Amino acid sequence: MSLLEIKSCSMHFGGLKAVEGLDMSLEKGELVGLIGPNGAGKTTLFNLITGVYYPTAGEIIFQDKKLNGKKPYQITSYGIGRTFQNIRLFQNLSVLDNVKTACHLHSKEGMFSSVLRSKRFEEEENELAGRSMNLLKIFGLDLLKEEKASNLPYGQQRRLEIARAMATEPKLLLLDEPTAGMNPHETQDLTNLIREVKRNFELTILLIEHDMRVVMGCCERIVVLDYGVKIAEGPPEKIKKDPKVIEAYLGEEMT
Amino acid sequence: MQFKKIIFIILVLGFLLLVNYYVPRRMNPYLFQILILIGINIILAVSLNLINGFTGQFSIGHAGFMAIGGYTSAFFTFYFGRNLVPSLTSILLFPWLAKSVIFVSALILGGTLAALAGLIVGIPSLRLKGDYLAIATLGFGEIIRVLILNIDAVGGARGFADIPGYTNLFWVLFFMLVTVVVIRNLINSTHGRAFLSVREDEVAAEAMGINTTYYKVYAFVIGAFFAGIAGGLFGHYLMYLHTNSFTFMRSIEIIIMVVLGGMGSITGSILAAIIFTILPEFLRVVKDYRMVMYSLILIILMLTRPQGIFGLKEFSLLTIRNIFVRKEQVAK
Ligand SMILES: Nc1ncnc2c1ncn2[C@@H]1O[C@H](COP(=O)(O)OP(=O)(O)OP(=O)(O)O)[C@@H](O)[C@H]1O
Ligand SMILES: [Mg+2]
Numbered sequence: 327m328s329l330l331e332i333k334s335c336s337m338h339f340g341g342l343k344a345v346e347g348l349d350m351s352l353e354k355g356e357l358v359g360l361i362g363p364n365g366a367g368k369t370t371l372f373n374l375i376t377g378v379y380y381p382t383a384g385e386i387i388f389q390d391k392k393l394n395g396k397k398p399y400q401i402t403s404y405g406i407g408r409t410f411q412n413i414r415l416f417q418n419l420s421v422l423d424n425v426k427t428a429c430h431l432h433s434k435e436g437m438f439s440s441v442l443r444s445k446r447f448e449e450e451e452n453e454l455a456g457r458s459m460n461l462l463k464i465f466g467l468d469l470l471k472e473e474k475a476s477n478l479p480y481g482q483q484r485r486l487e488i489a490r491a492m493a494t495e496p497k498l499l500l501l502d503e504p505t506a507g508m509n510p511h512e513t514q515d516l517t518n519l520i521r522e523v524k525r526n527f528e529l530t531i532l533l534i535e536h537d538m539r540v541v542m543g544c545c546e547r548i549v550v551l552d553y554g555v556k557i558a559e560g561p562p563e564k565i566k567k568d569p570k571v572i573e574a575y576l577g578e579e580m581t
Numbered sequence: 582m583q584f585k586k587i588i589f590i591i592l593v594l595g596f597l598l599l600v601n602y603y604v605p606r607r608m609n610p611y612l613f614q615i616l617i618l619i620g621i622n623i624i625l626a627v628s629l630n631l632i633n634g635f636t637g638q639f640s641i642g643h644a645g646f647m648a649i650g651g652y653t654s655a656f657f658t659f660y661f662g663r664n665l666v667p668s669l670t671s672i673l674l675f676p677w678l679a680k681s682v683i684f685v686s687a688l689i690l691g692g693t694l695a696a697l698a699g700l701i702v703g704i705p706s707l708r709l710k711g712d713y714l715a716i717a718t719l720g721f722g723e724i725i726r727v728l729i730l731n732i733d734a735v736g737g738a739r740g741f742a743d744i745p746g747y748t749n750l751f752w753v754l755f756f757m758l759v760t761v762v763v764i765r766n767l768i769n770s771t772h773g774r775a776f777l778s779v780r781e782d783e784v785a786a787e788a789m790g791i792n793t794t795y796y797k798v799y800a801f802v803i804g805a806f807f808a809g810i811a812g813g814l815f816g817h818y819l820m821y822l823h824t825n826s827f828t829f830m831r832s833i834e835i836i837i838m839v840v841l842g843g844m845g846s847i848t849g850s851i852l853a854a855i856i857f858t859i860l861p862e863f864l865r866v867v868k869d870y871r872m873v874m875y876s877l878i879l880i881i882l883m884l885t886r887p888q889g890i891f892g893l894k895e896f897s898l899l900t901i902r903n904i905f906v907r908k909e910q911v912a913k
Pocket of ligand 2 (some may be wrong): 370
């Protein structure tokens with residue numbers, strides 16, 4: 327049984343077929359790359375999986391649970407975490423609070439114990455802060471915990487987004503262009519980190535990426551979308567040579 | 582720990598009782614009334630801040646919740662509570678204790694009904710955003726006002742007179758403290774971070790597992806509850822209620838306090854509630870130009886500090902310390 331199964335899924339915006347009849351599955355522990363030219367429907371697919379959009383046709387199944395029609399917060403509670411292509415941090419909150427906020431699902435703080443500041447509340451709050459700090463440490467943001475999220479440089483905002491997604495304790499992590507806007511050095515660091523986190527937390531990752539070096543370097547399998555349709559799927563070496571992929575990326579370098 | 586807390590609460594209550602005993606005897610009645618109104622306005626501003634400032638849902642219906650709480654609790658004490666005093670006194674021994682029990686029950690009843698209204702108003706907030714939600718809540722406030730205007734049992738257009746004067750400084754300060762502590766503690770918990778995340782970015786909040794629908798309605802319910810309590814205190818202080826006290830201008834006044842104090846700052850709301858209760862009184866001096874002056878002050882404040890007096894920050898003794906500490910560090 328696959329971890330995630332997408333069955334002939336479509337998403338139409340009026341006449342525009344952003345995703346069309348897509349079949350795809352993810353096995354537990356995989357790191358799969360999702361690539362395709364601009365407007366191919368990659369982000370739309372993320373939005374379908376996470377319930378931001380409801381597919382106009384088809385089914386999405388995660389660990390035997392049908393996701394169609396579920397609210398995003400429910401889908402997150404099943405164990406799917408994500409980041410956004412256009413960074414969507416809680417801008418005015420501190421770095422630490424961004425991560426703590428995402429611990430919500432696993433917090434047992436009741437309304438009354440919060441208001442009365444019971445002992446259990448204090449313990450829970452400490453536990454949660456500890457867990458968040460741990461994630462910040464992994465992503466190298468622990469010294470910036472008091473900083474307002476919007477004050478972080480771009481690269482660190484991207485890292486914080488991943489740390490925040492990790493706080494929901496996902497089994498499947500969806501990363502939408504995590505290295506966009508980073509320099510080669512930062513990109514390399516982050517790629518290594520993603521692999522390390524994947525290993526330590528036993529994650530499955532679906533990664534949208536424009537940087538071919540990243541995709542070819544770290545993904546075990548690649549899915550290529552073009553105009554909402556899957557045009558190729560397979561290991562990096564095969565994708566590199568696929569004529570359809572080369573055609574879709576005509577003019578772009580594939581090294 | 583729990584023991585210390587209980588001692589602290591007892592000390593605070595004792596202090597409030599002392600204040601309640603001495604202040605009305607020493608203070609001139611005019612200033613005393615302003616003091617009572619400050620307390621009520623703090624409850625209103627802090628509770629509205631939960632909805633508008635912390636959760637980012639723009640509501641102009643706070644006067645409506647206040648009216649529901651005010652009229653409900655006054656209805657209860659006027660028709661039932663007063664008659665219950667003698668029989669309750671025979672059980673509780675002291676008339677003041679009987680009255681207190683009746684008054685607090687009335688306030689909680691008013692708050693609960695207002696909270697129920699908050700639940701109903703919260704629902705459109707799930708579909709409406711920004712300006713549209715503001716207009717819907719404005720409409721709600723006016724509907725409430727017109728409905729009350731047509732209920733004869735609460736005086737209709739004549740106003741509701743002869744409400745027992747149960748409000749005193751003790752209860753005003755007590756409920757003011759309860760409001761501030763409850764909302765402050767709520768904000769500094771996982772629930773509070775959920776409210777804030779709704780304000781910051783709803784899409785991201787949902788993706789982090791936060792049921793934004795639930796938290797929006799939750800904010801309306803809690804905010805409305807305390808507005809209802811404030812309404813009850815108001816009615817039992819003036820011993821008279823008229824729907825003219827609950828027009829949308831009243832809601833606007835509370836919004837001014839929240840915006841100028843800082844959306845998302847409890848201490849800001851408190852300070853602004855104090856300033857904007859006293860300010861109109863000072864402006865009585867300039868008589869005819871009062872509203873002009875008032876508007877001018879608002880415009881100037883908005884131009885110079887659009888984020889409000891405190892912005893998103895809270896003011897505490899620690900803040901002062903930090904300012905000094907930072908200065909020292911810079912000096913090094
Ligand atoms: N909410 C929407 N309403 C209408 N059209 C949309 C919507 N969201 C996406 N689209 C369209 O669907 C298509 C796929 O968009 P999508 O964002 O999924 O592309 P992408 O593969 O992520 O591209 P990029 O690499 O630029 O991020 C585009 O043509 C886009 O304009
Ligand atoms: Mg995209």
